Amino acid sequence: xxxxxxxxxxxxxxxxxxxxxxxxxxxxxxxxxxxxxxxxxxxxxxxxxxxxxxxxxxxxxxxxxxxxxxxxxxxxxxxxxxxxxxxxxxxxxxxxxxxxxxxxxxxxxxxxxxxxxxxxxxxxxxxxxxxxxxxxxxxxxxxxxxxxxxxxxxxxxxxxxxxxxxxxxxxxxxxxxxxxxxxxxxxxxxxxxxxxxxxxxxxxxxxxxxxxxxxxxxxxxxxxxxxxxxxxxxxxxxxxxxxxxxxxxxxxxxxxxxxxxxxxxxxxxxxxxxxxxxxxxxxxxxxxxxxxxxxxxxxxxxxxxxxxxxxxxxxxxxxxxxxxxxxxxxxxxxxxxxxxxxxxxxxxxxxxxxxxxxxxxxxxxxxxxxxxxxxxxxxxxxxxxxxxxxxxxxxxxxxxxxxxxxxxxxxxxxxxxxxxxxxxxxxxxxxxxxxxxxxxxxxxxxxxxxxxxxxxxxxxxxxxxxxxxxxxxxxxxxxxxxxxxxxxxxxxx
Ligand SMILES: Nc1ncnc2c1ncn2[C@@H]1O[C@H](COP(=O)(O)OP(=O)(O)OP(=O)(O)O)[C@@H](O)[C@H]1O
Ligand SMILES: [Mg+2]
Numbered sequence: 001x002x003x004x005x006x007x008x009x010x011x012x013x014x015x016x017x018x019x020x021x022x023x024x025x026x027x028x029x030x031x032x033x034x035x036x037x038x039x040x041x042x043x044x045x046x047x048x049x050x051x052x053x054x055x056x057x058x059x060x061x062x063x064x065x066x067x068x069x070x071x072x073x074x075x076x077x078x079x080x081x082x083x084x085x086x087x088x089x090x091x092x093x094x095x096x097x098x099x100x101x102x103x104x105x106x107x108x109x110x111x112x113x114x115x116x117x118x119x120x121x122x123x124x125x126x127x128x129x130x131x132x133x134x135x136x137x138x139x140x141x142x143x144x145x146x147x148x149x150x151x152x153x154x155x156x157x158x159x160x161x162x163x164x165x166x167x168x169x170x171x172x173x174x175x176x177x178x179x180x181x182x183x184x185x186x187x188x189x190x191x192x193x194x195x196x197x198x199x200x201x202x203x204x205x206x207x208x209x210x211x212x213x214x215x216x217x218x219x220x221x222x223x224x225x226x227x228x229x230x231x232x233x234x235x236x237x238x239x240x241x242x243x244x245x246x247x248x249x250x251x252x253x254x255x256x257x258x259x260x261x262x263x264x265x266x267x268x269x270x271x272x273x274x275x276x277x278x279x280x281x282x283x284x285x286x287x288x289x290x291x292x293x294x295x296x297x298x299x300x301x302x303x304x305x306x307x308x309x310x311x312x313x314x315x316x317x318x319x320x321x322x323x324x325x326x327x328x329x330x331x332x333x334x335x336x337x338x339x340x341x342x343x344x345x346x347x348x349x350x351x352x353x354x355x356x357x358x359x360x361x362x363x364x365x366x367x368x369x370x371x372x373x374x375x376x377x378x379x380x381x382x383x384x385x386x387x388x389x390x391x392x393x394x395x396x397x398x399x400x401x402x403x404x405x406x407x408x409x410x411x412x413x414x415x416x417x418x419x420x421x422x423x424x425x426x427x428x429x430x431x432x433x434x435x436x437x438x439x440x441x442x443x444x445x446x447x448x449x450x451x452x453x454x455x456x457x458x459x460x461x462x463x464x465x466x467x468x469x470x471x472x473x474x475x476x477x478x479x480x481x482x483x484x485x486x487x488x489x490x491x492x493x
Contacts, residue, residue, distance in 0.1 A: 001071055003144045005028070006030045006031070006045060006048055006049050006050065007024050007029055007031050007050055007051050007052075007116070008031075008032050008034070008039045008040065008044055008045070008046065008049045008051075008053065008077075008468060009021055009024075009031060009032070009034070009054075009274050010033075010034045010035075010036070010037060010039075010052070010053070010058065010063070010066070011033075011035070011042075011053070011055035011058075011082065012026065012035050012036060012055065012056075012059055013055070013271060016082075016106075017033050017035070018033070020033075020053065020082075020112065023112065024030070024112075024116070024260070025233050026028040029043065029050075029401070031205050031245055032044065032049075035063075035325075036058055036060055036170050036260065037058050037060060037061035037062070037063070037065070037066045038060055038061060038164070039068075039429050040066070041061075041069075046070060046075050046077045046446050047075055047077070049077045049242055049387045050077075050078075050119045051077065051078045051080060051100075051116055051119040052070075052077045052078070052079045052080070052418075053066070053079075053080050053082060054066060054080070054081055054082070054249050055081075055082055055083065055145075055256045056081055056082070056083035056085065057083065057084075057085060058091065060154075063081060064090075064093070064094060064097075066283065067079055067094065067097055067098075067099065067173065068097070068310075071098065071204075074356060078100045078104060078118075078119050079094075079098070079099045079100060079101045079114065080099070080100055080101045080115045081094050081099050081101075081103065082103045082105055082107065083102070083104065083105060083107040084104070086102060086104055088444075088453065092453075094230045094354070095448065096270075099114065100118070100119070101115035101444065103115060104217055106156045117149040118149050118150075118239050118323075118324045118325075118328065122288070127302055137232070139188055140190075141186035141189070141190045142187055142189045142437070143157060143160070143161060143164075143189055143191055144340070144384070145183070145187070146180065146183055146187060146327075147183065147328055147329050148248070148320040148322060148325045149325065149328065150317075150321075150323045150324065150325045150440030150441060151258065151440060151441035151442060152321055152322060152440055152441040153317060153322050153335055153440070155190055155244055155319060156184075156315060156316055157179075157184075157442075160184050160187065160188055160313050160314050161191065161313075162189070163188060163312055163314070164188040164189075164191040164192045165192065165193075168242065168311075169264070169283055169284065170264055170283070170284045170285075170286070170309055170311070170312070171208075171283070171285045171286070171309075171312045171313075172249075172285075172286050172288070172292070172309040172312065172313045172314070173185060173285060173286070173287040173313075173314050174287075174288050174289075174291065174292065174313060174315050174316070175289065175315060175316030175317070175318075175364075176318055176362075177212055177289045177363065178317075178319075178363045178364035178365050178366030178428065179193040179316040179317065179318065179319065179364045179365060179398055179444065180316055180364075181290075181316055181426070182201070182210055182245070182247070182287070182288040184314065184316060185201075185245045185285045185287060185317050186199060188243070188285065189243040189283075189285075190314040190465070192243070192283070193241075194241050194242055194283060196238060197238065197240050197242035197243070197321040198238045198240075198242040198243075199238070199242060199243050199244070200234050200237060200238045200242065200244050200245070200247070201244070201245040201247055202234055202244070202245070202246060202247065204246055204247060204248045204249055204250075204251045204252040204276060205247075205248040205251035206248075207370070209253035209255070209256055212252070212253070212256060213256055213259070213272055214227075214233065215237075216233050216234055216235055216256075216260075217235060217259075217270065217271055217272055218231050218232045218233030218235075218236050218270050218272065218274075219231050219233075219270040219271050219272035219273050219274070219314065220271050220272070220273040222273065223481065224272070224273070224298075227272075227273065227439065228316060230271070231271075231422065233269075233271065235263070235354075236271075236278060236283055238280050238282045238337045239278070239281055239353060240281070241281055241282075242282055242283070243284075243285060243287075244283070244284055244285070245281040245285045245287060245410065246284060246285070246286045246287070247287045248287065248288065248289070248293060249286040249287065249288050249292070249309075250288045250289075250290040250295050252299070253432065254302065254319045256365055257301065257302045258305075259285075260303065260305060260306055261302065261304055261305045262306075262398065263280060263387075264284065264308055264309075265278065265308070266409070266480075267280050267281075268280050278440070284309075284423075286309050290342050291311070291390075292306045292309070292310070293306060302330050303386055311465075312425070317366040318361070318364060319361040319365055319367075319368060320359070320360050320437070320438075321437045321438075321441075322360045322438060322440045323438070323439050323440020323441070323442055323445060324440065325440060326356050326357060326368065327348075327353060327356060327357070329365060329368055330348060330356055330368060330372055331347065332367065333348065333369050333373070334346070334348075334372055334376070334384070335466055344382065345375075345376050345379060345382060345384060347382075347383050347384070347385070348382065348383055348385075349383045349385045349388045351385065352384050352386050352389065352392075353383055355386050355389055355393055355394040356368075359393050370385070371389060371393070372390065373387060373392060374390070375388040403488065406443075428460065428464070431450060432460060432464060434447075434452070435447070435449040435450050435457075436461075443457055443458060443461070
């Protein structure tokens with residue numbers, strides 16, 4: 001989505017239209033407003049709009065008809081309906097036809113921005129305090145460079161921002177490979193009071209342990225055969241209040257883990273072969289694509305170091321769990337350099353959008369970036385089509401999904417009960433979690449995956465959370481007891 005994208009509003013109620021316009025303009029976006037669908041048709045720029053806010057009841061052509069016309073003309077502008085007269089049926093019809101949200105008037109600022117968020121590159125986060133003068137300066141490695149508005153990503157970034165501004169001295173970033181840990185580590189450093197001091201990164205998997213030790217802590221002259229002169233370690237180089245990133249910390253030798261723990265606890269370190277303690281004032285960001293808790297359970301990582309680091313743990317979500325961030329990132333990488341030499345690429349075809357939504361993205365954002373870059377080189381039309389997506393990305397997933405559905409749902413639409421029975425509560429729990437994951441934490445979208453309204457979805461989720469708190473099934477009975485009893489009564493004796 002290009003920066004400075006236009007938001008269009010069509011509403012005949014002037015007070016609502018102007019108030020909504022002012023609100024959206026207050027966060028730096030451009031708004032065009034129209035009192036009728038006819039005016040919008042004449043003067044609007046639906047193709048260039050990042051989002052269309054559309055009243056349902058309008059004089060003349062209604063909002064729902066505008067939606068149909070836009071679909072018919074193949075215009076894919078996301079539509080947020082607003083109405084004072086909405087009923088469930090109208091809402092369901094609009095959402096089914098592809099509307100992204102349906103807001104009941106009067107709506108709150110927060111509801112409006114939450115609906116708009118996925119469609120504007122600029123982050124609008126009303127929970128954040130207004131930016132301080134230092135933070136309004138965009139930095140090459142600042143949080144502004146991190147694309148993502150899904151609830152799970154916003155939550156991780158909110159925590160990272162708060163940590164950046166604090167005095168916390170050690171942080172653990174955990175997430176699969178390619179999720180953006182490096183990016184977040186840099187954003188933390190360059191948005192902190194330490195930003196004028198060095199940011200130094202070392203990959204613990206890249207060097208043998210004896211080299212890492214002297215790289216990190218430095219050495220005195222004569223500490224070992226090759227130590228011809230005293231050498232400052234990375235901790236010392238970043239020691240004037242900078243930040244050190246210990247990447248792939250799970251690969252750090254177990255003896256060095258003990259040494260690192262001592263440094264963090266005591267606030268000082270010694271050079272290899274040295275006798276003097278050097279005071280330590282560096283923020284340590286440890287990053288891992290393995291689950292360190294699990295690693296410490298199996299004895300590969302020191303539990304005490306894990307606890308020390310995990311005081312502030314930021315989990316960077318998998319790309320497949322970030323909902324429409326996938327498309328936002330795709331557009332970001334497409335826009336990053338729009339020309340492949342022959343043709344400017346402006347977006348994705350609807351089939352490609354579908355493939356992007358369905359793919360599991362094991363390589364996360366790095367994989368997405370590579371897929372776009374490859375397609376940009378090969379594609380010879382304006383939109384990236386499925387033709388140049390990696391082999392298997394489209395058919396495999398579709399086939400898997402078909403098979404998965406076929407194994408659960410019979411031809412007549414009925415679900416077959418496996419020979420040993422199932423625990424209905426577990427099935428429901430799993431489906432609710434999957435839907436939430438696929439929708440990037442957005443409950444309205446998760447509800448749609450299950451054919452539920454948002455309220456029905458929230459009700460079921462609440463019941464499930466209450467059940468988990470009491471350690472019982474949704475109806476208050478123990479899950480195991482329910483399963484045994486149900487199975488027993490079903491079995492012939
Ligand atoms: N949210 C994001 N917005 C924009 N670019 C991103 C985002 N997340 C990741 N990237 C880009 O994706 C690539 C991979 O990110 P990064 O190197 O930070 O991942 P990582 O988690 O450190 O991976 P690894 O575990 O392999 O070290 C980089 O080019 C980065 O700039
Ligand atoms: Mg990394």
